[in-house]
Amino acid sequence: MVKKYLVFMVQVHLNFRLAELESLADLHGIKTVDFAQYDRDSPFFIVELENDEQAKKWISRSILTRAIYEYWGQGKDYPQLHASMQNDSEFQHRKQEHCNASFKFEFESFGGSSSGKLDRVACIESFQYLDFKGPIRMKNPQQIFTVIEEYEPLNDNEAGETPLRVFFGREVQRSDRFCGALEKYDLKKRPYKGTTSFEAELSLVSANIAQVKPGTIMYDPFAGTGSFLTAGGHYQAMVIGSDIDGRMIRGKGNQTIKANFKKYKDSLQFLDVLTMDFTHNALRSDLLIDTILCDPPYGIRESIKVLGAKDPERFAGKENVEIDGQKAYLMRDYIPTKKPYSLDALLDDLLHFAAARLPLNGRLAFWMPVANDEDIETIIPLHSNLELKYNCVQEFNKWSRRLLVYINRGPNFNGPANVGLGRSKEKFRDRYFNGFN
Ligand SMILES: C[S@@+](CC[C@H](N)C(=O)[O-])C[C@H]1O[C@@H](n2cnc3c(N)ncnc32)[C@H](O)[C@@H]1O
CATH class of the missing domain: 3.30.2130.30 (VC0802-like)
Structure with a gap:
């Protein structure tokens, strides 16, 4: 009944x-x-x-x-x-x-x-x-x-x-809202935060739509100051984050992602964070990742960079540089060269990674920025193994961002795909700084 x-x-x-x-x-x-x-x-x-x-x-x-x-x-x-x-x-x-x-x-x-x-x-x-x-x-x-x-x-x-x-x-x-979740995770009261931190309300909503589950592993490949890790920890997932920028991952003094977890009494949920270029992913291939939830770089506050040389010809041979008989790139303070990368290519990598690493029916959720031009069609990235379940839009004045949520349906799904096709007509970063004119 x-x-x-x-x-x-x-x-x-x-x-x-x-x-x-x-x-x-x-x-x-x-x-x-x-x-x-x-x-x-x-x-x-x-x-x-x-x-x-x-x-x-x-x-x-x-x-x-x-x-x-x-x-x-x-x-x-x-x-x-x-x-x-x-x-x-x-x-x-x-x-x-x-x-x-x-x-x-x-x-x-x-x-x-x-x-x-x-x-x-x-x-x-x-x-x-x-x-x-x-x-x-x-x-x-x-x-x-x-x-x-x-x-x-x-x-x-x-x-x-x-x-x-x-x-x-x-x-x-x-509801969680009525019981104080928004006040608890309010960015104003968070020990470690930065210009890229994602607000509490929509990061918790994102974790719900991504179906982050207690006791499972959630991964944020663009963790920054860890806003989505915090949301995942709140829903009792075991969280791992990585970011190409070691400064974000390390924080400063008592202002760290780990300190945030301590403040929220969610320390047990925090597995670890590491400095890593997502496109050169070092996570063990048999590590079970149940959910991926992230906010990839839009190229606004931080440019999109991956490991590699912008001009491979000029860089040739430099990988062999040695200091006191030790390869320079093996030293702790070595700063690797980086090259610019496109948002399209990064999102393609993310879809491929999700299709390869999520369990069947596991969810990938990420935010994507879009310029609100009437004459430019928004092309949503699609992968043949992933069903696009939600495309939720948050409108701003001249641009919007979307939470795209995919379900891994496996290789037999054969859904529409457009990876590798270079979907963006214009760079979002350039449009943003030109005031969308
Ligand atoms: C929009 S921010 C994410 C912010 C994060 N949600 C937070 O709470 O602070 C995007 C992050 O992606 C990182 N990033 C850029 N390129 C990357 C790459 N190739 N691999 C991993 N992280 C990258 C940037 O350093 C930045 O911290």
């Missing part, structure tokens, strides 16, 4: 919200949710689930949701809400189930605050027919019953006079 639940979401990052909910449902093997009923314009989504356990698992990790409630009813106004609750065939059963539990009432609203407009005591009294016998407990009650009012905002700061809709439900699970 299934039961009705009400998901109360946040109206932000709408291009990512459904992908997060779907990915978390899939991660927990939840099949009863009818995503055809999902409405992008509404913060509410009524779903069917087997039980509270399923609801808890599904929503506890969510960042773009506030909470999930057992659904008791809804109406355009309070009389309609009361009628809807009492006419529901499950009403008597629900009431009995929790009648002796300690409880409290809470009020939530969307589209403005009801404070001042609603007489809360009178409102609570109007639910007397619930006949709860348990004690009212404001701290740690066994059950929280929630009234959620939806208003049409008059403007950005003011709610409408009367609610458009009122819901009633029993709180089953607050």
Whole structure:
């Protein structure tokens, strides 16, 4: 038997919200949710689930949701809400189930605050027919019953006079967002961060859409200051990062990626980070990488470079230079030569690596920048083993970035491919610095 639940979401990052909910449902093997009923314009989504356990698992990790409630009813106004609750065939059963539990009432609203407009005591009294016998407990009650009012905002700061809709439900699970994940991982409070650090909210959302799983290995090949490693660690993956820039990997003094993990009490999740050019990857080929999550260099704050000589003819023979009888390139302070590389080629390498190293159904998720030119088609990199599952866009003024999420379907998948074709029409870096003119 299934039961009705009400998901109360946040109206932000709408291009990512459904992908997060779907990915978390899939991660927990939840099949009863009818995503055809999902409405992008509404913060509410009524779903069917087997039980509270399923609801808890599904929503506890969510960042773009506030909470999930057992659904008791809804109406355009309070009389309609009361009628809807009492006419529901499950009403008597629900009431009995929790009648002796300690409880409290809470009020939530969307589209403005009801404070001042609603007489809360009178409102609570109007639910007397619930006949709860348990004690009212404001701290740690066994059950929280929630009234959620939806208003049409008059403007950005003011709610409408009367609610458009009122819901009633029993709180089953607050989301990670509601439980303070955004404050905890706020970049402002992070010991080690830099100009390339990725904000907390979307890095956690990315980890959810990438289905980073507890106890599995997550790899960020362009780790920088470790924002995605931090997000992966939060969801209890064992994380490994690498970056061509040793300064990023080492940090300074107490400001290191490791120190961030210590602050978040996630040290056990931190496997290690290493200085390495992704295109000359040294990770053991039998190391099982379950998920790849990253933010490759766009060439804006840092140019795209790989190991190698820009002008191989001029460099010829220099690899044999010796100092005091020792090959220079084997010395600890040797700085290898680097050559420029294109974003296209780097993303091709990333897709090839994911196809070769992820398990079947493992996910690769990465961010890709795009100039918002009407006349330039955005070509998404595709590999024949990888199914492109999501392409979630975050818009800025003249450019956007996309979270591209792929599932490794293996060599028999035979999907469309465009690796090796040089997809970019124009260099994103040049366009960025020219103000997209
Ligand atoms: C957009 S930043 C990623 C930032 C990271 N998400 C963070 O939290 O700081 C891209 C990173 O890729 C690194 N990078 C550039 N070329 C690379 C290469 N060939 N191999 C590995 N890392 C590279 C840069 O040093 C930079 O730190």
